[in-house]
Amino acid sequence: MLDTSAFDLRRYIQGNTHNLGVWITLFALIIFGLLRYENFGGTYNVSSFLNYNAMFIVISVGMCFVIMAGGIDLSVGSVAAFTSVIAAYLSPYGIQVALPGAVLAGIAFGALNGFFIVVMRIPPFIATLATMLGAKGGALVISGAQTISIDWSSNFTKLGLELAFGVLPWTIVITAFVVVLFWIILEKTSLGRTVLAIGGGEDASAMMGLNVRRAKMFVYVLSGGCAGMAGVFLASGFGAGQPLEGIGWELTAIASVVVGGTLLTGGMGSITATVAGALLLGLVFNILNFENGRGVISLSAYWQMIIRGAFLFFVIVFQSRVANSGKRGTH
Amino acid sequence: MTQDNHTAVASDTTRKLSWGMITQNGGVVALLVILLFNVLVTPNFLHPQTLFVNISQVATIAIVAVGMTLVIATGGIDLSVGAIMALAGAIAPLIFTSAFAEANPELGLALAIIVPIFVALLCGVFNGAMVSFLNVQPIVATLIFFISGRGIALVLTNGNLQTFSNPAFSYLGTGKILGFPFQGYLVIVIAVAVWWLMAYTVFGRQLLAVGGNERAAQLSGIPVKRVKIGAYVICAGLSGLAGLIVVAINSASDAARIGNLMELDAIAAAVVGGTLLQGGKAPIFGAILGAIIIQLVKYTLLANGVADEVALIAKAGIIILAVYVQQARKE
Numbered sequence: 001m002l003d004t005s006a007f008d009l010r011r012y013i014q015g016n017t018h019n020l021g022v023w024i025t026l027f028a029l030i031i032f033g034l035l036r037y038e039n040f041g042g043t044y045n046v047s048s049f050l051n052y053n054a055m056f057i058v059i060s061v062g063m064c065f066v067i068m069a070g071g072i073d074l075s076v077g078s079v080a081a082f083t084s085v086i087a088a089y090l091s092p093y094g095i096q097v098a099l100p101g102a103v104l105a106g107i108a109f110g111a112l113n114g115f116f117i118v119v120m121r122i123p124p125f126i127a128t129l130a131t132m133l134g135a136k137g138g139a140l141v142i143s144g145a146q147t148i149s150i151d152w153s154s155n156f157t158k159l160g161l162e163l164a165f166g167v168l169p170w171t172i173v174i175t176a177f178v179v180v181l182f183w184i185i186l187e188k189t190s191l192g193r194t195v196l197a198i199g200g201g202e203d204a205s206a207m208m209g210l211n212v213r214r215a216k217m218f219v220y221v222l223s224g225g226c227a228g229m230a231g232v233f234l235a236s237g238f239g240a241g242q243p244l245e246g247i248g249w250e251l252t253a254i255a256s257v258v259v260g261g262t263l264l265t266g267g268m269g270s271i272t273a274t275v276a277g278a279l280l281l282g283l284v285f286n287i288l289n290f291e292n293g294r295g296v297i298s299l300s301a302y303w304q305m306i307i308r309g310a311f312l313f314f315v316i317v318f319q320s321r322v323a324n325s326g327k328r329g330t331h
Numbered sequence: 332m333t334q335d336n337h338t339a340v341a342s343d344t345t346r347k348l349s350w351g352m353i354t355q356n357g358g359v360v361a362l363l364v365i366l367l368f369n370v371l372v373t374p375n376f377l378h379p380q381t382l383f384v385n386i387s388q389v390a391t392i393a394i395v396a397v398g399m400t401l402v403i404a405t406g407g408i409d410l411s412v413g414a415i416m417a418l419a420g421a422i423a424p425l426i427f428t429s430a431f432a433e434a435n436p437e438l439g440l441a442l443a444i445i446v447p448i449f450v451a452l453l454c455g456v457f458n459g460a461m462v463s464f465l466n467v468q469p470i471v472a473t474l475i476f477f478i479s480g481r482g483i484a485l486v487l488t489n490g491n492l493q494t495f496s497n498p499a500f501s502y503l504g505t506g507k508i509l510g511f512p513f514q515g516y517l518v519i520v521i522a523v524a525v526w527w528l529m530a531y532t533v534f535g536r537q538l539l540a541v542g543g544n545e546r547a548a549q550l551s552g553i554p555v556k557r558v559k560i561g562a563y564v565i566c567a568g569l570s571g572l573a574g575l576i577v578v579a580i581n582s583a584s585d586a587a588r589i590g591n592l593m594e595l596d597a598i599a600a601a602v603v604g605g606t607l608l609q610g611g612k613a614p615i616f617g618a619i620l621g622a623i624i625i626q627l628v629k630y631t632l633l634a635n636g637v638a639d640e641v642a643l644i645a646k647a648g649i650i651i652l653a654v655y656v657q658q659a660r661k662e
Contacts, residue, residue: 072470116651123608125408125470126654129595130647137643145640251410251474264468302485309479316472320465 019261019273021318026280029287037290045286047169051160052237053282054171055080055230057275059249060256061182062226064274065219067257068186070199070266071117071124073220076227077249078135079109081242083231085139088148088241091156098156102235103228109135110224114217128220132250139243148241159236171233178229182222183271195219199266255308256281259315281308358604358620358653365627373634383512385630387504387580390514391416391573393622395593396600397525398566400618403601404529404542405562406610407462407469412597414480415454415567416574416590419447421484423575424493424584427500440499444575451571452564454480459560477594484586493584504579514576518619521569526615535613538562542610599646600625603653625649 033040059076066073083102090098109131116127150156159170186192194215197205206212230249235241254264260277262269285304292299369376395412402409423443426432432439454476461472506513529535537558540548549555570590578584602608603624604617628649632642 120651120655121658122651122654126598126602126608126650129598130650133595133643133647133650137640137647140640140643141638248478251477254471254474255478258471264471300486300490302482302490305482306479306486309475309482312471312478313475316461316467316475317465320467 019270019276021315022260022273022276022280026276026283029280029283033283033287033290037287037294040290047172049282049286050172050175051169053278054175055233055237056249056252056256056282057175057278058178058226058233059223059230060253060260060274060278061179061271062223063250063253064257064260064262064269064271065182065186065195066124066223067254067262067264068199068266068269069195069216069219070202071216071219072128072254072264073113073223074125074128074250075109075113075131075135076223076230076253077246078132078139079106079224079227079246080231080234080249081244081246082106082109082135082139082142083228084235084238084245085143085148085231085241085243087156087232087235088150089142091154091235092151094154095156095159098235099159099229099232102232103225106224106226106228106231107221108224109227110221111217113224114220117220118213118216136246143241143243145243147238147243150235150239150241152239156236157239159232171236174229178226179271179275186269186271191215191218196267196269199268201267252281253278255312259312281311284308284311358617358624361603361649362620362624362627365624365631369627369631369634373631376634379510381630385626386515387512388630389622389626390512390518391576392593392596392600392626393518393619394514394521394569394573394576395566395597396604396618396622397521397615398569399594399597400601400604400606400613400615401525401529401538401562402469402566403598403606403608404538404610404613405559406542406545407559407562408598408608409458409473409563409566410470410594411454411458411473411476411480412566412570412573413590413593414477414484415451415570416577416593417481417484417586417588418454419451419571419574420578420584420589421488421493421586422447422450423500423578424495425487427497428493428495436499440497443500444503447575448568448571451567451574454571455564455567456560458567459563462563463556463559481586484589488584488586490587495582495584497582501579501582504576504581517572517576522615522619525565529613529615534558534561539611539613542612544611596622596625599650599653602650602657605657607657608654621653 039045059080063073063076083105086105087098087102090101112134113124113128113131116122116130117124120127161169163169165173186195194205194210194212195218197208197210198212198215202212231241234245238245256278257269257274258264258277259280260270260273260275262274284307288299288301288304288307375381395416399409399412423446426446427439427443429439432443458469458473458476461467461475462469465472502513504514508516529538537548537553538561540551540553541555541558545555570593573593574589577589600621601618602621604619604621605614606612606618625646628645629642632645633639637645
């Protein structure tokens with residue numbers, strides 16, 4: 001009994017040091033922005049920042065589940081591009097059809113990933129790579145390689161424009177709902193525990209009688225559904241289905257998860273820290289825009305790629321030092 | 332009666348043998364099938380021009396795939412190859428169009444080849460050091476350059492397309508020896524050299540040992556870290572060379588496009604060629620075969636009027652099939 005609680009405490013502290021970095025950096029950047037730029041904390045900036053980053057947050061939390069289970073999903077960007085086209089095609093029927101339709105299409109790709117990985121036993125990296133290519137090709141086929149405009153007379157346009165409860169755009173409210181839902185699944189349900197157990201050790205989990213196959217299927221379906229939702233946001237944000245978008249999104253999502261302190265080896269992770277990671281990566285770009293707006297420096301958009309890479313580097317170095325010192329502590 | 336039995340057993344063994352031969356040499360069988368299909372269906376397939384086009388296009392995939400095979404053989408993966416191609420491809424024209432190189436053409440040309448490859452090698456040292464000294468998973472370690480490498484290339488060129496006319500440099504991509512494209516010979520030289528490295532040198536043996544069982548390799552006194560860094564450095568150097576070839580073929584350098592999605596082609600070629608993703612195996616000529624298959628499938632579909640998009644889906648199918656067969660063979 002004593003042993004268990006000691007282990008939990010250590011794990012808790014270690015878990016928090018992993019997450020601590022991202023929160024400190026996020027708050028430091030926000031304070032820096034608030035002090036330096038006049039309109040940084042204004043309603044317009046906050047709202048448009050969250051609105052734009054909603055799709056990245058959604059795919060990142062889906063990716064977080066996959067990574068916690070010890071897998072990876074490289075197909076999210078292409079699937080989002082595919083479902084953005086589906087959403088645009090369904091937009092004349094209204095948001096009540098377009099949103100579930102696109103999410104279902106995403107879930108179908110997730111199920112395909114799950115089939116490759118669980119039934120055909122193909123490594124996740126390769127299986128989702130293939131789905132990435134397939135979804136990209138599929139998006140180009142169904143759209144004829146053109147952007148597909150949404151129906152501007154339908155209520156689909158309200159998604160990104162209309163304020164829910166007069167406060168924030170619907171995209172942000174939906175994203176918040178997804179995040180809370182996922183947090184509950186991870187922290188409060190047996191399925192969430194099973195996902196973590198699989199990431200910790202798949203064979204051991206199977207021997208304990210956990211339904212490994214079902215949980216693995218679940219994480220890929222979940223990630224696919226998230227990509228589907230991101231596609232809806234993409235279509236609403238750009239006013240069109242974008243078959244060519246989504247390149248590199250999977251890496252942005254992985255970066256968000258890693259920056260959020262989740263180890264790629266699986267078995268541990270945090271939904272909230274992943275959201276913080278996604279916000280942090282987005283904020284780099286936002287601050288770059290403000291800095292350019294002041295006219296003192298002029299950094300092209302290309303710099304954001306370099307800065308993101310550098311961010312990732314520092315977070316990884318920090319993580320590996322924490323992980324190594326943790327290892328030393330337990331010996 | 333006994334005779335019948337005997338025949339039955341014999342035919343059973345033959346069937347097993349032939350099935351075994353197909354799974355063992357799946358790549359060769361696939362290549363023959365594609366070639367036969369092309370001879371029968373594709374117009375002008377036997378024209379020499381077709382051969383030259385395919386050789387000059389397959390060369391870059393093959394060169395990068397050889398490097399990727401070494402990295403995968405250590406149990407790693409390198410996502411940064413495309414970005415490193417872009418970086419090397421952006422630097423070369425910057426050098427030989429500079430005032431210094433115009434004044435000293437020979438020295439300028441030499442620098443335009445040496446400096447980009449040196450920079451690529453440095454990227455490889457970085458990747459390798461991240462993987463071996465910081466114990467970062469290869470997919471994350473190489474993600475850093477995947478994101479920022481292309482960013483650096485775009486910043487260096489300000490995102491502009493660099494066009495040039497430099498016959499000496501363009502020889503890399505358009506030169507011909509005995510009527511065959513120069514880069515075809517380059518592929519053969521590189522493949523033989525790396526094959527020799529893997530088969531006859533201590534480094535090659537050590538590399539396979541590290542991929543087969545890292546812990547055991549460590550315990551038997553193999554310098555695991557150095558060997559791993561070596562694999563990433565070779566892969567990055569070859570990627571740099573491939574970047575130069577792409578630029579030379581086009582007489583233009585577009586940092587946003589060079590090597591786009593090359594990591595996928597290279598991984599696919601390696602896997603189709605029989606490289607195990609778990610490491611411990613480095614079939615160099617298999618990777619070349621894989622690159623040829625990938626290129627030929629692309630060519631076959633395009634030459635028969637199938638859209639580029641559908642070719643992507645076909646590529647996805649090939650990857651899944653190749654890994655599935657590999658997986659089945661293991662079990």
